[in-house]
Amino acid sequence: MAIIVQKYGGTSVGSVERIQNVARRVAAEQRKGNQVVVVVSAMSSETNRLLALAAELSETPEPREMDVLLSTGEQVTIALLTIALHSEGCAARSFTGGQVHIRTDSVHSKARIQDIDALRVQADLDAGRIVVVAGFQGIDEQGNITTLGRGGSDTTAVAMAAALKADECQIFTDVDGVYTTDPRVEPKARRLQKITFEEMLEMASLGSKVLQIRAVEFAGKYNVPLRVLSSFEEGGPGTLISLEDEEMEQAKISGIAFNRDEAKLTILGVPDHPGVAHQILGPIAAVNIEVDMIVQNISEDDTTNFTFTMHRNDYKKARQVLEQIAQQLGAREVIGDQQIVKISLVGVGMRSHAGIASSMFEALAKEGINIRMISTSEIKVSVVVDEKYLELGVRTLHEAFGLAEA
């Protein structure tokens, strides 16, 4: 008898009819002879309704109270889904995050799961019940309600699967798997049968919004096999995310990720001396701006040019901070660009295949696409290009690396 954890997001439970559909799917999984835990999000319109109510009362509501407010969203869904499961003839019981002891730290609205007590859940499973758990929420040591932040239900599902040593954690979404790239940009994009945790992490961090990054990290850490499936089309195998296996090693590249939300800033003519990188990035970090790519070049006159990228929403604030730093350091000038995108090749096969990067640069050069920045990791090569080249760049690379063929 296998233990399966299923997670359904806000769109999948967005109406009474959809909740009934989910109930039928869950019931079918149990009829196969499996023990089933279901983790659900708030109904899709609910979170926005609650946010709007709070916004009428305060521009800066306290995170603790927002967590009390928003956590009601999943609580409504667990009750409704459990009622629907009863109507399907299944024994089932609902639990809030606090009730199954999803213990988190106390960082309201962005809490991290520290521990789950799987005993109570296991007892209900052993009694033949389907266990329905509220995603996205937990309690801290003082019993305060916390939330894991948007998308945190994925993390709840994976953490629950890890605690129960589940055989598979199935994430039901509005897509039927992980694709070689976004099909809206490249219609030839192909669904992957398998992908490794590491690759999925890179895809996710680069804007592929299928799964929450922390959920993938968690799954990798505890080796929980993750499967992404469509909650609307039945029967598809989806994409399995697991540890690297032999079959995977044959592919060089798994997919192409991209991110439209990038902006870059360059500080020109900074007198070069040890510690200058810290002097520049320290104040940026101090105002909670996350820096992505960093490139430093030495110029000939003992000054250096320093470029980094960040989320486009942070551009204005980062530029203000950098202008001050430039004055303090006696730098020549600050220039910036918000019309850039990042395109990345991702694949564990890169490790054993040389020349991926140069093939990539060659393919882009042939189409006249100028590369502004480059950064590489063990399983990823990223380039920054002008925003207008996004579609052309993605399609060119998809073709060049033969991703349309299985």
Next chain:
Amino acid sequence: MAIIVQKYGGTSVGSVERIQNVARRVAAEQRKGNQVVVVVSAMSSETNRLLALAAELSETPEPREMDVLLSTGEQVTIALLTIALHSEGCAARSFTGGQVHIRTDSVHSKARIQDIDALRVQADLDAGRIVVVAGFQGIDEQGNITTLGRGGSDTTAVAMAAALKADECQIFTDVDGVYTTDPRVEPKARRLQKITFEEMLEMASLGSKVLQIRAVEFAGKYNVPLRVLSSFEEGGPGTLISLEDEEMEQAKISGIAFNRDEAKLTILGVPDHPGVAHQILGPIAAVNIEVDMIVQNISEDDTTNFTFTMHRNDYKKARQVLEQIAQQLGAREVIGDQQIVKISLVGVGMRSHAGIASSMFEALAKEGINIRMISTSEIKVSVVVDEKYLELGVRTLHEAFGLAEA
């Protein structure tokens, strides 16, 4: 420094604007130098919205899951009110029933409070915070969410006041106090300044819907002074419900209660023998029908007639049961009437004043109102009359006992 518990019902927190009004009132109470605990219900439309969702999924949803569902209503209100209090510049913190350890039995949807741990609340009060508590809900020993049933927020407030040894428990409603009778029936009805717990219990059990009966019982048991106030009109003193004092003893009658929801059934010609009352009422109780007044008369032929009243909603079911009993006991006939009402005089002064009942019967007789049944208690005289006499009866008695004068 006094401890004040305030309770605001669903209408009082029915919109964002009303929640802001409540926040201003609560803040004003704290500025007087008092420690304030606020108990709130779900926003008025919320419970019905949630009930409708569940009804789409099942005709008979499990009470455990309904409690999980409905308890989100108050949780939304506590968060919103606390955010509103922050906007008023007050330190405040919200708590669900479970978080302040409102321990109940496990009778879902009708749970009874067994214990409250006031320590956590007291700590927050001592730290200068307003404590906002979700009414209507608690947890049982296994950590399941329970609800106290409709109107249970009053009970939460009183139980909280008792646990904290509060100086006063203020119940804010859509009326500005307790009246000598329903002003919609008798426009000369007068707001009472004071009333005893016992009298309030009689008024409440007879259909005066200002307060929940269990809340009044609880307040009486732990001697928590209760005050009923209007949540819409500010400044009024409302009505204080407390122990009997000298001043109160001067009034004979405090008020006139009535109940339109009554029906009566009579079983005629029952062979009279010991235990016959139990043989008739046992099966009625077994199907969970609450019987109110009971009258038995002996007739001359060794048979007896037995009449009782119940809620009009239970009439059909009770009649079915009674027809079966009549057959078994060899009784002559079952007759019933759904067009009756109960009118009651209530007052602790009755104890020391003879002749209240006969004055009552005299006043009704003068108007040609025929009395169908009579029942008396230490502080109450009730009569059942035809429904058409309700208004005339109430006004006649209000006049006869001089209730319009303070």
